[in-house]
Amino acid sequence: MDKASFELLPTPPYNFDLQWKFYSSSKEPQPEIYKGGIWRRAFKIGDRLVPVKITSTGTAEKPRLKVNAFSKLDAKEKRYLSDKIMSIFRLKDDLRALYEFMEQDEILRKIKKKLYGLRPPGIGASIFEGAIRVIIQQQISLWVAYVMTGELVRRFGEKIEINGEPYYDFPSPQVLANADENELRKCKLSRQKARYIRELALKVANRYDLEKIRKMNNEEAVEELMKFKGIGRWTAELILITTLGRMDLCVPDDLGARKAVSYFYFDGKLQSGNAVRKFTERWGEFKGWVIYYLICAYNMENRKSV
Incomplete structure (x- = not known):
């Protein structure tokens, strides 16, 4: 099988294992799975499904990630994949100003030492994926949400196997838009959530550009997201935090x-x-x-x- 390998250099400090140990699943594909120091998922590049495996080969102060893509990639495709990974892993985030701020508070100073190099994982390779995943998380525990998302990914996402291991991509808007509501409910979703997911998928499948939200300020983005059924302020703000890395926001009602x-x-x-x-x-x-x-x-x- 063709294979492309390259390295990415996160802005230090960066702790790969800490990033994924708190909020990831080793069993339920989200579509990513993190287990034993290996992160894996598939990405749709053009009309191809490209399985990707990522490991850490560096340290917190000298971080280095090795990316293995089980497919031949031209320069444009490699750049596309690299940008996606940089975004999901938040590799450009610089923690120095945060850490200087945390030093001023005794509690935060201790926590910084324990969690040195931690940064939150990004949810989703697109705003659509992130929005669906956050909608699923509404009013339930995160672990239950992982099971539901895993069911959705298995039933509706594309899959490819490498050496007996499955690599999943998140279901496309077109697939979810065409899904029967009863089929969605087999993913343990409530009728309401199944409806919200399908309606959002229909709009995106019909060429609504959800990615334009990236260029909006926080309040504009929240207002735009709240136009969709099932997305209130809590959900909209969480989408901005988890998918776009808007860390000047928080959801204190959580x-x-x-x-x-x-x-x-x-x-x-x-x-x-x-x-x-x-x-x-x-x-x-x-x-x-x-x-x-x-x-x-x-x-x-x-x-x-x-």
């Missing part, structure tokens, strides 16, 4: 965010979304980053106590 902030700053007494929203203002442009670090640190503490 239960995970409320628990984490309450644990570290309010002696574990669960605060309301409004209280957390006011509290996070002190972190300014870094509030999305700080919330993410707090959630991951809280999850680490919780695992220790189980």
